[in-house]
Amino acid sequence: MKKCATAILLLLHMITYAQYDFSGYVGDGTKNTTVYLSLVEDYRKVSKISLSQIIRKTEADSTGFFSFKGDNLPEKNRIYRLHTDGCNTAKETINHLTEECKDSKQILFIANNNDTIYFPLNDINEIFCQINTTNPVTDAILQTQLLKEEMLFDFAEFRSDANRKINTKNWFRQFQDFGFKTNEPLAELFIYDFLSDKRNDTYPYYLKDLSSNDYYKALQLRLEEKYPNEAFTKLYVSEIATDTYSLTLNQNNDEFKWNSVIYFLLFLSIAGNLILLLTLLKIRKKRRSTPFSKLTKQEEKIFTLIQEDKTNKEIASEIFVSVSTVKTHINNLYKKLNVQSREEIKSIKK
Template sequence: MTLDFLYREFSLLLSVKFYYLLLSLLLLPATSFGQYVFEGQVDPGDWNGQAYLSEIEDYRKLNGVFNEQLIQRVSLDSLGIFRFKGNKLSDKNKLYRIHVDRCASYEQDLNHFTGNCEHSKAMIIIANNRDTITLPQRFDNEIFCEAISTNEATLALLKVDSIMEAMKYEFVGLRSQTAIDNLLDDWTARLHEFGKDQDPLVGLYIYAGLTDRSTIFYDHYVKRLQQTPFYAELATRLEAAYGESEIAKQYIREHQVESNLITQESSTDRSTEYLIAGLVLFLIGCGFYYLKIRHASIKITLTPQEEKVFQLIQENKTNKEIASELFISHSTVKSHVNNIYRKLGVTSRDEIKSLKIK
């Protein structure tokens, strides 16, 4: 067996292995290369012939159409079926929006300038570059109401939507603020309980819904923030899972600012309470001091005759008895008593009895 023969055999073996490797790569499913596929169906007669995929980098722009977030646009086929596919999404989960609208192309820039589009239908999904998501059309041409997804987080978002929808229905007919607060406590606790075990982006979706300033949920969120650990824990979970993403940094900043503001407001409220309490105590102290002064020894300028009348009043003498003892008229006694009242600032004989003059 020559070296040349061994070399040819080895080369042949390498060639066979190479072809087997190439064939196995060709037969691998598309998802092994990280290809996403998002597809669905709508009524082509209702929508403008295109569907849009946007990446949500600002969770305050979940509900709206924003051109700067748009990453892919596809046309509907004759049956209204659309399909987004490729391999350029993140390998980590992110929030995306799929939407269709009724705006003609020349109207879109004008209608979407502020992000508002009255004639659109959208669904928020959580996905990555390996996911497959199907959005089937339901009865009466309803769309974006359910999903078949390889990503459990998208299914969790649908669960959150159903909880929020059920919560809104329970508010019908409520008038009492106490009843409203109790209902909000109950339902937000359900959302927190559900969201704490899901992908942190699901928790972020819950937070965005409960802190919408245009709803009654926001005031309730502010009142309960310091007693609710869900939001602080969410910041920790987001930082651990998505710390480098802008959307996680956005939440951490916003949560910190709101926590600080509420703490400052609470401190201000306590300071005001302390100030009021201190003022009340000061006034009470002044009152006691005044009474003490009134009942303490005081230096008052009375005439010798008025001092005698003062001493006799303190001995429970009547005006008639004082007149007899001092050998003066009854009217003179009354004049002395009136002068004593005026000088001492009293209005009765009992008050005179409680004072001492030095």
């Protein structure tokens, strides 16, 4: 009931004022918990809590409720972070200066100066797990993090190299498709940061994907259209250009190496074919000197059927001749192969 009433008040507030309002709960009965609001302009720094990113802080009241209000944020969407930590006053500054705090609870979200966003506790009183918002892309990063968890579970369940290759390709497409459907390049940048991180297993596939997938160029165009002069757009353009150039250099080096390999393999192939041709000629010559070279096609067929233990009647039926004709062919086989019986024919290895 309390949460519903709060959501209604927030909606009324949104209609009345053109300013941001980020509020929620950090626990029931929590006193003097500090909540920090950060602006994350560098998508390569989304994974760490940094003192340089913090723009405001506030204290939660005795019920655990906190609120940030104002009209001084960028008009366009940006990536923001809310976080609390369990550090005491003496350690808090040190931990933040070293950009680390293991006791932190945080959530990343997308917002702008006109958004009203509410962060309720979930059903088991966990903080920063749910978002109620007026901005349709606010929870895109939260949804991406859920995709990450599904991906990691998928990779952990089957550890074979074959599964990893198939899954990597599938997950790249899932992430890129999800980011594109949000219609928010910032969400796509968050995904790109994860997939192209050199510390992740996805990095080798990212380089491969960059060389063949137009997605990255298309994302650049979307960023330049929506955020033309922002630092994160310039960083992305620079990274894509650098990675593409590095790939080109590697491909040229590989092409030079492969040309040498190809010429060597071509030489081996020609030499191998010549040897094979000579061998076949010898085999053919040898076959011509054997008794089998004297057999007609019909006699060769009857020879095979005899080795399959067929009777004269069965042979006649299979090759569509009379039994007497089969007997004539068999007599010719005896003479040409210098044998006296069917058993001898069966024992011959062709």
